[in-house]
Amino acid sequence: TMQGGAFYKGWTPSVIGVIPYVGLNFAIYETLKDVATTMQGLNSPKDLDVASGLACGGVAGAVGQTVAYPFDVCRRRLQVSGWVQAGATSGPVYTGMMDCFRQTVRNEGFGALFHGLSANYVKIMPSIAIAFVVYDKAKLALFSEGEAYAKISSS
Numbered sequence: 651t652m653q654g655g656a657f658y659k660g661w662t663p664s665v666i667g668v669i670p671y672v673g674l675n676f677a678i679y680e681t682l683k684d685v686a687t688t689m690q691g692l693n694s695p696k697d698l699d700v701a702s703g704l705a706c707g708g709v710a711g712a713v714g715q716t717v718a719y720p721f722d723v724c725r726r727r728l729q730v731s732g733w734v735q736a737g738a739t740s741g742p743v744y745t746g747m748m749d750c751f752r753q754t755v756r757n758e759g760f761g762a763l764f765h766g767l768s769a770n771y772v773k774i775m776p777s778i779a780i781a782f783v784v785y786d787k788a789k790l791a792l793f794s795e796g797e798a799y800a801k802i803s804s805s
Contacts, residue, residue, distance in 0.1 A: 660725030663747045667721025675714040679782050682706035696790060703783040711778025712771055719770065720763035724750045 683695040686702045698706075724747055731744045742757075744750040754762050 660728040663721040663724040663728065663750075666747075667718040667725070671714045671718035673714075674717055675710050675778060675782075678713050679706055679710035682709055696786075700783055703786060704779040707779030707782035708775040710782070711774045714778070715770060715774045716764075716767065719767050720751070723754070723763050723765065727754065 680695075683698060683703070683706050686698055686706060687693075687695045690698070690702070692698065727742075727750050728744055728747065730739065730741055731750070733739045734741045734743050742753060744753060751763070
């Protein structure tokens, strides 16, 4: 039978991987918007068109995913390791996140930490790009509404 603890085997790399992923996504997205604004001779990132925002978001998503992906690989391997320990399947057993990284690199090479990354780009890049553009457009719409409300309520 499957032990409940096996479901939590990938928790640590998941949590640790989210930090650089989210942080890099936002930092790179905002930086790329500033660069695009300057390159296009615009006054503000608010003036960027949707296509530019999508390009900035896609690149940001790709970079963030590349940095965080080894943690995702480790998470999946740790989860499978839990099933191995429970006798449900066969494969390597890891004692934790660092052991997983060590064994993976030693036995399969550094590139194994990035297996499947290119396929993941197909999912992540448009997803992050759209999320950032929608976030920016919603922020602009809400801010504009807030300004209008402030003018109405102050008169």
